[in-house]
């Protein structure tokens with residue numbers, strides 16, 4: 001098991017696994033997964049509904065991921081090393097774009113979300129799970145204080161982003177389906193607002 005998976009296990013047990021199961025299962029058609037990491041979402045795709053799955057990551061740990069993908073031979077999967085801030089795919093090419101625990105780290109969130117909007121079909125769906133700044137105090141302020149150090153330790157991960165607000169500001173209508181672990185993890189689906197098309 002990858003070190004990342006071991007590190008995540010307590011959080012997976014406390015609610016993340018439930019969120020992944022509920023949301024990733026809803027991916028349909030041509031799917032793009034951003035920031036695939038060690039492939040923790042592979043367990044939850046419905047192979048009957050997914051016609052193809054492209055998994056990208058800025059740093060592809062391809063051996064571990066390729067091994068895992070082989071275990072899921074019923075999914076038609078491709079791997080690519082790419083940055084969400086400049087995707088190589090044509091506009092409107094995916095029915096679903098999935099990203100879980102990624103936008104805490106993306107250097108330019110707006111640039112990344114613009115790219116997602118570009119490659120997503122007009123009627124397409126985003127599926128996301130992100131950790132966000134806690135709503136309650138003193139946890140919120142504690143996460144603000146910790147973020148500069150945490151960013152250095154965890155490859156640019158911010159503990160205090162308000163990704164829900166940013167997604168809305170960037171022109172997505174959201175259905176927030178769940179929150180877990182003191183509302184730090186949010187999960188939901190979204191579509192491009194008609195007015196933003």
Ligand SMILES: C[S@@+](CC[C@H](N)C(=O)[O-])C[C@H]1O[C@@H](n2cnc3c(N)ncnc32)[C@H](O)[C@@H]1O
Nearest residue numbers: 035036037040057058059083084100101105106
């Ligand atoms: C915390 S891990 C999450 C992995 C996996 N999605 C999960 O749910 O467990 C964040 C992943 O996003 C990737 N990532 C961060 N910034 C990225 C970017 N700009 N473009 C593509 N991938 C990125 C990282 O390399 C890392 O694999």
